[in-house]
Amino acid sequence: MADLPALERAYRHALQFFDTLDERPVAVTASLESLRAALDKPLRDAGLPAEQVIDDLARDAEAGLLGSTTGRFFGWVIGGTLPASLAADWLASAWDQNGATYAVSPAASVVEEVAGRWLKDILHLPPEASFAFVTGCQMAHVTGLAAARHQLLADRNWDVTREGLAGAPRIRVLTSALRHESLNRAVSLLGIGLDNILHLPLDDAGGLSVDALERALASDPDAATIVCLQAGDLNTGRFDAFARICPLARGYGAWTHVDGAFGLWAAASDRYRDLLRGVEQADSWATDAHKWLNVPFDSGVAVVARPEAHRASLTTRAGYFVDAPESARDQIDWNPEWSRRSRGFAVYAALRELGRDGVAAMVENCCDYTRQLVDGIDAMDGAEKVAEPVINQGLVRFLATDGDHDTWTETVIERIREEGTAWFGGTDWNGMRVMRISVCNHRTTQSDVDRTLAVIRTIMG
Template sequence: MKPDWEGPLGEAYARAMSYLKDLPVRRVGPRDTASDLRAKLGGKLPEGPSDARQVISSLADNVEDGLLPSGSGRFFGFVFGGATPAALAADWLATAWDQNAGLYAASPAAAVVEEITAEWLVELFGLPRQTSVGFVTGAQMANFTGLAAARHAVLAKAGWDVEADGLIGAPPIQVLVGAERHDTVDRALRFLGLGTRCIVPIAVDGQGRMRPDALARELGGGPTIICAQAGNVNTGAIDPLDEICELKQDAWVHVDGAFGLWSAVSTPMRGLEKADSWATDAHKWLNVPYDSGLVLCAHPEAHRAAMSVRASYLIHDDEQRDALDYNPEFSRRARGFAVYAAIRALGRQGIAELVERSNAMAQRFADQLAPYVLNEVNLNQVLVRFGNDDELTRRVVKAVQQEGTAWMSGTTWQGRAAMRISVSNWTTSEADVDRSVEAVLRCVEIEQARSTQG
């Protein structure tokens, strides 16, 4: 039977182009509830085949009002980027090519593209030339992989082979990490069998930056990993990496830079190159489609020791790079194509301009919402709170999300409710910011009036 590619792919292309062209004017938020979507998409298990084009058409129709348009220039939730045209197009090709990027033998093109892209990333961030790179799903698995390499290295220094002997009977590891860390660090430690009781929370300043004096007091207690942060998820604050790395002694320093690491392309980050491993996402500030995480390690031997495998049935070419030596997956999508295309299309200058423009738009938000701003706006994050009131703030967040002009996240900062505005999309303009500010202020006024009436 001859496959019909043009029917379903042509329908998908038409629907995708319609969606992308509509993003600048589209309501920023879903219309359908979960019940609506279940009613549209559910039903009995199909017993027989259906026309592929009709399946795609029906799928697009039925999910349309349940999509969160995170690619919009007026989407400021979480820290989601959009997708640049080159990155999205390369991602489409990656799907069509359907390459398994685990081994060089399975896809020489995917392996070489990742090798070249890795070299570019190391140069962009200003890291040591020998730094190895793994392409993973996101910052969760990037932190996991970097901390796995750290676990290997600090235990090897203590004379323990964790890959062979496991953790039972191993010297205890302490993990020193800022009190305002991201939850992916705790979760990675759970995955690694270290547990969260190994964490020693380090005091932070008013912006969430780790305090070097507090760190210094906890050092010197056996195998140690320090988890620093480049870009606090609420404030955008960056830990004093230079001072942390100067203090580290025999500790391994891992930097969680899920979005903030990209700011180093615009402005060199003091001390960044002195760390031992780094985690970031390309699907945040580089605006590559989901999913696309990156782990970088200054000690390739520790990286490979923690991740590599040499199963007898696999075909290895010892002169080429096998991706499974640098990430926790065997079979996986060829994520490197989209990252390669994004960097090739933007170049260093384009990436720096994307970062700087996002920061400028965040400052524009902060200037117009100044009475409500909680943080020092030095990056792309703006934290706001209304009336020093948790309930009012949460109601405003919900009202903005339902109103549809823009979409911002709710968060909790230092025990208080806040709205978090994250500017990460390459298309966000001054007009987008101004229109969004107007919507926020309208919602504040409405909710304050309701509070007065209540």
């Protein structure tokens, strides 16, 4: 065996982390000052033994680690790590394969090819669609919208790759105010411009209004248009009406892009798949494996129904490349990065560990536990459900006797975090301060839900 004590130390620290996970407070216990005092050491001229570096790091970072990988973290949509996926990610680091092209790692290329096909299968997306394993949903938006920009401008005899955007036909983006901010960032990074986003009203069910969209499309029928839809809104988990919107947008030559950062995974479950009816008719989809598939960070996925546009918007070559066999996958044709982590290993391992049934069970458990948390809190005196969970997101708030519900809701959230058993976040919603409930970790159990409800009951008095 190779003598690499730093790896053994890291392995032991990781095991100890998992062994103590259930007892650790979910909230961070260190202050900014104490973390700086522990970690901000003088940069030395002489190096240190690798195992000492790892021991020091594990000790000094410990109190600054958020327990987001525990089963009682219900804050942001973060997700946990499945054992096989985490272990495969360790191997990806040990192997240190550059996932740029087939020639630099044939294994990484073939694993991505297979994992991409499995993902499309489990998400019920078109088998002929192209895909890219990117850092997260943010870069999946950039990838999908780069393909959209390319195609919409090519349709207007404009080659954006060569001619750039100066003087190009304007592209407009039609979406709702519920879109995630990462979509805006993709729009600005691609030079489409935030001023070209038109926020359309919602319908009574909380999705993008189909009538408003139809009016907007008809008002400028020849405009280069991207319609951005939501599969699982961040706060309520709601879905847009894909079966009506996708054909409508296509009728106007628009490109439809779907943000399904976590909601696209509902397709894995027979119980929830209908929420996504028609989504396969979109042109591009962005999702995360590091959220609901419980793959370690960073792992996002872009899927594009029009592979020619996807490839044309990103492909590149250099004189030092080595030709791959004819049918092999060079990831650089589909990804925005050059050198990159071989992200496919961890996704491949997660899908093998769970299988179709395991992904469906994880999705359904998370949805069940979300409902239990929302209903359990709603049943408490002085608390109310604000939004009915559709999948794994819910909203509640706490009612103050003096009528200042916003301040009291923030206070209760803070007290839950201080107590340490569970962790929730707050947000503004419909003019109210509310507590968000998000469940997307395979580690969450019935006992986690029961313990959390008991703590909230005690805090509420």
